[in-house]
Amino acid sequence: MGLDIKIPIGFMFVVFGLILTVFGIVTLGDEMYELSLGKNINLYSGLGMLVFGAFMLIISDLKFGKRIDETLGIDEEDLTKEAKKELEN
């Protein structure tokens, strides 16, 4: 199966990370953080997810865009197993 699952995982957590980080900054010092013992848990979680998402994308087959065309989808199927192995090496 030609899908590298690290790519959607990476993107999803980058999106979640961005949303929560921005929301955390906007709501700095908000009284709702009394629930989480005064800690801006949105900001911390957001930053954590950004790092995790970015890490997933870095180790994914995307290799910073070099193989974007392949991931978007047309030629993966034509590659024989040997060719795939060569690409990985």
Add this chain to the structure above:
Amino acid sequence: MEAFNLTWIDYSIMIIYFAFVLGIGWALKKYMKNATDFLEAGRSLPAWVTGLAFISANLGALEVIGMAASGAKYGMATVHFYWIGAIPAMIFLAIFMMPFYYGSKARSVPEYLKLRFDEKTRGFNAFTFAIMTIFASGISMYALALLMETLLGWNFHMSLFISAFIVLVYTYLGGLSSAIYNEVLQFFLIVIGFLPLVIIGLIKVGGWDGMVGKLALNPATSGFDHSWSNISPEHPMGGWIGIFFGLGFVLSFGYWCTNFLVVQRAMAAGSMSDARKTPLIGAFPKMFIPFLVIIPGMIAIALLNSGDPLFDLPVKGAGYDYDLVIPMMLKRFLPTGVLGLGLTALMASFMSGMAGNVTAFNTVFTYDIYQSYLVPGKSDKHYLRVGQLTTVFGVLVSILTAYVAALFNNIMDFLQLIFAFINAPLFAAFLMGMFTKRTTGHGAFWGLLTGTFSAALVHGFTQPAGAESLVKGGWTGTVLQTFPSEMAQNFWIAIIAFSVALVATIVISLATKRTKTDEQLKGLVYQLTPKTIDDSKHWYQRPGALAWAVGIIAVILTVIFW
């Protein structure tokens, strides 16, 4: 109970998650060329993917909600489901059983039974498994919809249909691959979504030591930080024999080694080496899941003991409604934003449970029921189409069973009980079949039935303390033994059913003729199969080395939390 206050930010996180789940199904659609792609993920997935899916398929709502509830009820003793339960069974599956599953031409667990034994053993397993998975999927749906109704005030029917629809779309589009890939995504989401809760909760109660101190305030919960040292025959989990043999051996090996729902994930791996590594790679995170799901339950009790004005656990009957531990903890500690993330993680756990059951049902129905008994000998394209339609059929029947669950709670208890009776003897049949060539089809089949019947009989003569209905036991009217809890009763039923099945299988096998030659059993039985040689480049990548690492870490954890 007061509903959660969600804002647009929580809803956007949920919607984005659904979009990714559906997107993965859509992206995989073009790879679905034949039945193998759809029902076996083309046997092409890398080990880390199948490994995480292996535990994620099981990390359903039952685990998250149930283990937190158990943590609140029994404390660290709950880890027995992991370190003595799942881990040894996962090692056994990887090292000893996977070579036969993956190496034989079997496409499912029932099909292995057909190759090793005979048609009736396969038929029995295929039909009971198909019914079980459909009901399990329905129960997941029902529980999710009920929780959403209680927590968020959503309409029960709407929640049910939306969750069923999402699972249907992504499993219809991408089959088993889609379910597996989504399980990996869900695994990370569940871990990351619940982590903030555990961290903040622990800070609140003053870390591990603070939590232990607060648990000690109540004599009933004071030993909660130990797993083994409080175990006695009066303990709700029963004595160590019940835990060690009933839970650790029979029930766990029966579940992890013969349940096609999890075995299917390993069989989707790209090579024998990857298939064997699947349970072992899954075992590493599995060992640490207790900290994610059991600790919140213990924190909840510590908070109740010490009196936290913001935390409350609804009462149910004589005790607390322990199933609400996770939702009430989310409500107590998480503000909007991470709250949406936590709820999304909860939904993800329900959906992975549902999808896992649906895909396992698909494969067993298409190969072992449709192709074997109903319409054999058609083209591959035909079975691909049937597999896809079975997804629709499976989800529709699940919805139906969800409503059955809503109407008759006891029916669900009853069905789960029957399936529990079947599971323990099944492992006896596998053990004898895989490791002795003398075991015959008649031996396995009648051993299975005898074991199942003896389980029902033991259940009829025993009862857990405080049993109110006959579904809990004692239906013969004579109670010979009362167990401290339902759990302890289950462990002992499993031990007896397994032993009876084992003896019956041996006796009947010896009394009947072998119908399969040594040549036919090659690759299916231990002595007749050449030893699997692993071709991994480095020693530390081999299944044996991984198994030792898993085992040693599990022992260390057990000693630390003794």
